[in-house]
Amino acid sequence: MKLILLGPPGAGKGTQAERIAERYSIAHISTGDMLRAEIKAETPLGVEAKSLIDRGELVPDEIIIGMVKNRIGMPDCENGFLLDGFPRTIAQAESLMGFTGIDRAVCIEVPDESIVGRMSKRRVCPNCKRTYTVDVLEPDEDGGYTCLDCGTKLIARDDDRPETVQHRLNVYAEQTFPLIDFFEARELLSRVDGDKSMDEVADSIFELFE
Numbered sequence: 544m545k546l547i548l549l550g551p552p553g554a555g556k557g558t559q560a561e562r563i564a565e566r567y568s569i570a571h572i573s574t575g576d577m578l579r580a581e582i583k584a585e586t587p588l589g590v591e592a593k594s595l596i597d598r599g600e601l602v603p604d605e606i607i608i609g610m611v612k613n614r615i616g617m618p619d620c621e622n623g624f625l626l627d628g629f630p631r632t633i634a635q636a637e638s639l640m641g642f643t644g645i646d647r648a649v650c651i652e653v654p655d656e657s658i659v660g661r662m663s664k665r666r667v668c669p670n671c672k673r674t675y676t677v678d679v680l681e682p683d684e685d686g687g688y689t690c691l692d693c694g695t696k697l698i699a700r701d702d703d704r705p706e707t708v709q710h711r712l713n714v715y716a717e718q719t720f721p722l723i724d725f726f727e728a729r730e731l732l733s734r735v736d737g738d739k740s741m742d743e744v745a746d747s748i749f750e751l752f753e
């Protein structure tokens with residue numbers, strides 16, 4: 544199964560992607576996670592990507608396309624894959640459809656008003672990468688939060704600052720939102736209501752495939 548997960552930043556793509564990939568035994572490919580790994584390893588690509596990401600800009604298409612094409616060729620993708628955070632532009636989508644077939648693009652729809660609030664509450668574990676919405680956690684004595692899986696102190700992502708979030712939403716509206724029409728025109732699009740609990744959203748995604 545070859546899937547794409549679409550939706551605005553903060554729609555819960557990462558969380559849903561993990562669940563879907565696990566359920567269908569397919570590889571979870573998150574371009575955001577791949578880029579953050581490059582940043583952490585301080586590779587030339589990581590250094591270039593960091594300044595763009597921190598400003599809420601997209602990384603150039605050629606770089607991302609090369610990265611995904613290479614990743615999809617790896618052995619763990621033989622059974623299929625789920626793309627999370629890619630494609631983000633029409634150019635990326637056209638290129639993708641040129642080098643692989645796609646079975647379905649699932650769009651998680653969330654009203655704009657919900658997104659900024661969600662992203663200000665987002666924290667991530669720097670060790671195991673699990674993401675949280677602080678609502679589900681009890682604060683530590685210092686007001687911070689700790690990962691339930693590995694006990695590491697959670698952090699907010701640099702690009703989740705309110706100024707950057709607004710810019711990312713503009714970039715989404717201009718460059719990524721048109722992909723919904725792109726996949727609809729190819730009869731590959733399914734929509735799910737993302738303004739619900741993580742479990743409810745997961746259930747409506749699984750229903751699409753049953």
Ligand code: ADP
Pocket residue numbers: 551552553556574575576578595596599600601602603604607627628629630631635702711
């Ligand atoms: P979110 O889903 O919260 O918006 P991601 O973790 O998917 O964030 O991506 C973080 C950042 O990485 C993006 O804002 C962008 O700068 C960069 N990025 C990720 N995927 C792509 C892509 N397909 N094309 C261009 N830039 C990307």
Ligand code: ZN
Pocket residue numbers: 668669670671672673690691692693694695
């Ligand atoms: Zn952790």
